[in-house]
Each structure stands twice: as structure tokens, then as C-alpha cells.
Amino acid sequence: MRDVAVIGVGCTTFGEKWHSSFRDLFVEAGALALEDAQLSGEKIDAMYVGNMSAGRFIEQEHIGALIADYAGMATRHIPSTRVEAACASGGLAFRQAVIAVASGMEDIVVAAGVEKMTDVEPGATTDALTGAADREWEGFVGATFPGLYAMIAKDYMHKYAMTREQLAQVAVKNHYNGARNPIAQYQQEITLDTVLKSTMVADPLRLFDCSPITDGAAAVILAPLDRAREFTDTPIRVLATAQASDSIALHDRRDISTLDATVAAGQRAFKMAKLTHKEINMVEVHDCFSIAEICAIEDLGFCKKGTAGKFTADGETALGGKIPVNTSGGLKACGHPVGATGIKQVYEIIQQLRGEAGKRQIDGAKIGMTHNVGGTGATVAVHILGRI
Amino acid sequence: MTVARFWRKIPQRYNLIGTKCQTCHRHFFPPRTFCPDCRREGKIVDHKFIGKGTIVTFTIIQTAPDQFTSRGPYVLAIIRLDEGPQMTSQVVCDPSEAKIGMRVKSIFRRIATDGESGIIHYGTKFMPE
Numbered sequence: 458m459r460d461v462a463v464i465g466v467g468c469t470t471f472g473e474k475w476h477s478s479f480r481d482l483f484v485e486a487g488a489l490a491l492e493d494a495q496l497s498g499e500k501i502d503a504m505y506v507g508n509m510s511a512g513r514f515i516e517q518e519h520i521g522a523l524i525a526d527y528a529g530m531a532t533r534h535i536p537s538t539r540v541e542a543a544c545a546s547g548g549l550a551f552r553q554a555v556i557a558v559a560s561g562m563e564d565i566v567v568a569a570g571v572e573k574m575t576d577v578e579p580g581a582t583t584d585a586l587t588g589a590a591d592r593e594w595e596g597f598v599g600a601t602f603p604g605l606y607a608m609i610a611k612d613y614m615h616k617y618a619m620t621r622e623q624l625a626q627v628a629v630k631n632h633y634n635g636a637r638n639p640i641a642q643y644q645q646e647i648t649l650d651t652v653l654k655s656t657m658v659a660d661p662l663r664l665f666d667c668s669p670i671t672d673g674a675a676a677v678i679l680a681p682l683d684r685a686r687e688f689t690d691t692p693i694r695v696l697a698t699a700q701a702s703d704s705i706a707l708h709d710r711r712d713i714s715t716l717d718a719t720v721a722a723g724q725r726a727f728k729m730a731k732l733t734h735k736e737i738n739m740v741e742v743h744d745c746f747s748i749a750e751i752c753a754i755e756d757l758g759f760c761k762k763g764t765a766g767k768f769t770a771d772g773e774t775a776l777g778g779k780i781p782v783n784t785s786g787g788l789k790a791c792g793h794p795v796g797a798t799g800i801k802q803v804y805e806i807i808q809q810l811r812g813e814a815g816k817r818q819i820d821g822a823k824i825g826m827t828h829n830v831g832g833t834g835a836t837v838a839v840h841i842l843g844r845i
Numbered sequence: 846m847t848v849a850r851f852w853r854k855i856p857q858r859y860n861l862i863g864t865k866c867q868t869c870h871r872h873f874f875p876p877r878t879f880c881p882d883c884r885r886e887g888k889i890v891d892h893k894f895i896g897k898g899t900i901v902t903f904t905i906i907q908t909a910p911d912q913f914t915s916r917g918p919y920v921l922a923i924i925r926l927d928e929g930p931q932m933t934s935q936v937v938c939d940p941s942e943a944k945i946g947m948r949v950k951s952i953f954r955r956i957a958t959d960g961e962s963g964i965i966h967y968g969t970k971f972m973p974e
């Protein structure tokens with residue numbers, strides 16, 4: 458296997474982008490990544506695109522070909538593949554691109570993610586997202602996505618001593634970071650009161666515990682490490698790629714408030730990179746709901762099970778803390794265009810490792826991690842990236 | 846949802862017909878046709894569940910999908926059936942009554958409606974025992 462490096466990154470701003478179509482979003486992110494790598498499109502050998510549900514959101518399938526075409530690659534006939542794993546589609550697209558380069562099959566590969574969620578009315582968006590869970594035995598009986606994560610939160614709060622305020626601090630911290638990220642959907646700070654007084658969605662989760670509906674796209678360009686300096690002075694090495702799966706339905710899990718796929722993917726990633734938790738400078742985790750961040754930092758091993766609420770309230774996951782979590786603002790404040798999220802996490806870590814993260818920069822950042830979840834934990838992708 | 850997509854699941858949804866593996870005696874609801882423990886050695890047969898269990902965790906859904914709107918806030922729970930497997934279902938009770946560990950029994954109820962004049966779907970819900 459060859460070592461792999463990221464040589465260019467690009468990301469659109471995230472939000473309700475009424476003026477941009479699905480293909481506009483993708484082309485914008487791709488062009489930014491090419492410009493960043495100072496690369497012309499003719500050098501691209503292959504593309505992998507994470508997308509959850511263009512079929513439901515814009516009634517378009519065959520996304521691989523569409524994107525290759527509008528990126529100007531149709532006449533070069535490069536292979537272009539859509540990757541789908543619900544909200545983990547982007548993380549899996551990145552992993553497929555890493556494997557393609559590592560194997561020696563391809564040299565210069567684009568990993569991208571795109572989702573256009575605001576072209577249908579919110580009810581239809583919510584229903585499409587329910588397809589990330591078990592439609593026949595969860596969705597059919599009235600489970601919603603917030604409802605499933607609410608049942609995780611209820612189980613967690615029954616077993617461990619986490620207060621409602623500690624849980625709300627996840628959203629407060631992520632909005633603080635989002636306010637320092639120029640691509641974030643929400644760039645306003647909020648208080649505990651904002652969360653605690655927001656509309657109840659599914660007890661105990663309120664509106665400000667939930668990530669929003671977002672349009673956006675992100676793209677990164679990969680190359681063999683030994684060719685990376687041809688394109689950039691600041692290549693970032695891919696130190697580990699890991700993926701794990703679990704039961705599609707929450708009710709079939711060993712433990713409702715532990716994501717065993719996160720545990721498995723995290724352990725595999727640390728083993729592959731030969732690193733310990735102390736060596737990770739920051740992590741982008743999949744906070745589709747506030748409780749998801751709590752479970753993620755425990756299941757990845759950054760703190761003991763049952764202690765992440767206090768860990769968060771003590772500021773250990775904030776910008777100046779022991780392990781800054783979601784410096785981008787996370788899914789909560791930066792936004793969650795589902796298929797693009799896994800690539801945006803890589804984009805954020807690359808910015809940190811290059812020292813380009815502005816007001817949210819972690820001093821001396823050398824190694825970062827990403828954690829991308831599909832559904833309620835049926836698919837998890839974990840990556841570790843390092844400065845050279 | 847087309848009629849066939851719903852109709853083929855009627856025995857399971859109406860009467861809690863799941864499956865069990867005769868090799869290892871593990872029960873499955875929702876039904877599985879392949880035993881994850883015994884794999885090709887497993888012998889799967891239908892099994893009617895008694896319909897009694899315990900609430901493992903629950904939530905009160907305040908923002909309901911369109912097809913569930915007539916129900917207002919409702920209790921959604923993961924229930925451990927006495928035979929072992931866990932399933933997701935609504936619990937018909939005052940939301941303030943629902944508790945982790947509460948004993949429940951299955952009942953036959955309307956689940957959802959596909960639009961104004963669409964198909965009405967029935968299935969299993971639970972209520973306090």
C-alpha cells in the first residue's frame with residue numbers, strides 16, 4: 458500500500474442556498490479544490506462523490522456521471538462513482554478515494570460530497586432522512602430521526618449522571634466555534650438558555666440540540682505522498698482510514714447509548730496510525746444531535762463512558778481544552794448537508810493542520826481526526842490526518 | 846407505500862409473527878430469515894410472540910411526520926419483548942405516564958394514513974399492562 462496525501466481542498470459556504478443548484482454547489486467546491494492544489498482538471502484520474510439522497514431531494518440519480526460531466530470531465534471519460542451511506546456518504550467517499558490511491562490503481566483522485574436539501578419542502582426532507590434508519594420497523598411505526606436520538610439520550614441520562622445543562626453545552630460550544638468559521642450556516646453564539654428554551658422536538662431533545670437542514674458541497678484532492686510536493690508545499694498525510702458497520706435499527710444494538718461501530722472504527726484507526734489519544738490535537742465528530750457528540754467522544758475513547766457531559770461543561774472540548782471537538786462548529790452550527798459532511802470534516806482538519814483556521818486555530822496542530830456517522834450508528838468512518 | 850409493500854407484512858405487523866432459530870432457540874422480531882449466530886446451520890421458523898414486554902427507552906415525539914399528524918404528541922419506545930428481542934413501537938398512554946422499565950402489552954391500532962384519502966395502515970402498538 459502506498460502512503461496517501463491530501464493536496465487540495467475546497468468547500469462552499471453552508472446554508473439555505475436558494476440561488477445554487479445541486480450541480481452549481483458541486484462545481485464550486487471542485488473548482489476551489491483544484492485551485493488550492495494548483496492543478497488542472499486534466500490531471501484528475503478518478504472521482505468519488507458522497508451523496509445521500511439526490512433521488513429524494515432533487516429527483517436526480519446517476520450522480521457520478523452528472524458530476525463528472527459538469528466538472529468538465531465527460532469527454533475524458535474518467536471513472537466517477539457515487540458513494541452512499543446516509544449521513545456517512547462523504548466519509549466513505551473519502552475512504553474509497555484513499556483506497557484507490559493507496560492501492561496504486563489511481564494517482565490523482567477527487568473525493569467530494571454534495572447535498573441540496575432545500576429544493577423540497579421540509580416534511581419531504583425529514584422523510585428522506587428517515588430512510589437512514591430502518592424504514593420498515595422504525596420509520597413505519599412513527600420514529601423520526603430526532604426521536605431515535607432522543608431515545609439514545611433518554612437511555613444515556615437514565616444510566617449516567619448527565620444534566621440537561623451539560624448536554625446543552627455541546628450546542629453552545631459548537632455555536633461559539635461556528636461564529637468563528639466563515640463557511641458556517643450559523644455564525645452566532647448562543648447561550649444555555651437559547652437551547653433550554655427552544656421548542657421541544659422529541660423529549661429530551663429540543664430544536665437547538667438538532668443539526669439543521671443545509672445545502673453545501675466540499676471536495677478534496679488526493680495524491681500518492683511521494684508525488685504530493687509536485688502540487689503543494691503543505692501536503693497532509695492520511696495516517697489512517699477505518700470504517701465499521703452495525704445493525705440498521707437502533708433497537709437491535711447491544712447497548713442503546715454506545716455506538717459500537719464508532720468504538721470499532723476508532724480502535725482500527727488508532728491501530729493503523731500507531732497513535733494514542735494524547736497525540737490527537739482536535740477531532741471533528743458527527744454531532745447530528747447534541748447527544749451524538751457526547752456518545753462520540755466517549756466511544757472514540759477521549760473520555761470515559763458516562764463522563765462526557767461533565768467533560769464538555771468543564772470546557773475540555775472547547776477551543777482551548779484538552780481535546781477541541783468540532784472546531785468548525787460541527788454539524789450543529791456549521792450545518793449538515795448530509796452527503797457533504799464527511800468531506801467538510803476533512804476540510805476543517807486540513808485547515809487546522811495547515812494553520813489556516815483563523816480565529817478558531819488550534820496552536821501547533823499536528824494531527825487531527827474525523828468521525829462520520831450514518832443513521833443512528835449503522836455506518837461509521839474514522840480518519841486520522843497529520844502534518845508532515 | 847403501495848398496497849403490496851404493506852400487505853406482505855400484515856401477519857408480522859398485525860399479529861406479531863416473528864421468527865425463531867430452531868438451532869440456537871434465539872427469537873427474532875422484527876423477523877429475520879437468516880440467523881446471525883448459526884448462519885447456514887440455522888433453521889428459521891415462524892413464531893408468534895406473546896406481545897408482552899418492558900420499555901427499554903422512550904421519547905415523546907412532539908414534531909410528527911405528516912402521516913402521523915392526527916396523533917399529536919405520542920410516545921415512541923424501544924420495547925424488550927419477553928422472548929428476548931427488542932422492537933420499536935408507539936405506546937398508547939398519557940406521555941407523562943411513560944417510564945423506563947414499565948411493563949407493556951401489545952394492541953392492534955391504526956398506525957398511519959397516506960394523505961387525505963390514502964391507505965390507512967394498521968399494526969401493533971403497546972399499552973401499559
Ligand SMILES: [Zn+2]
Binds near residue numbers: 866871
Ligand atoms: Zn441460530
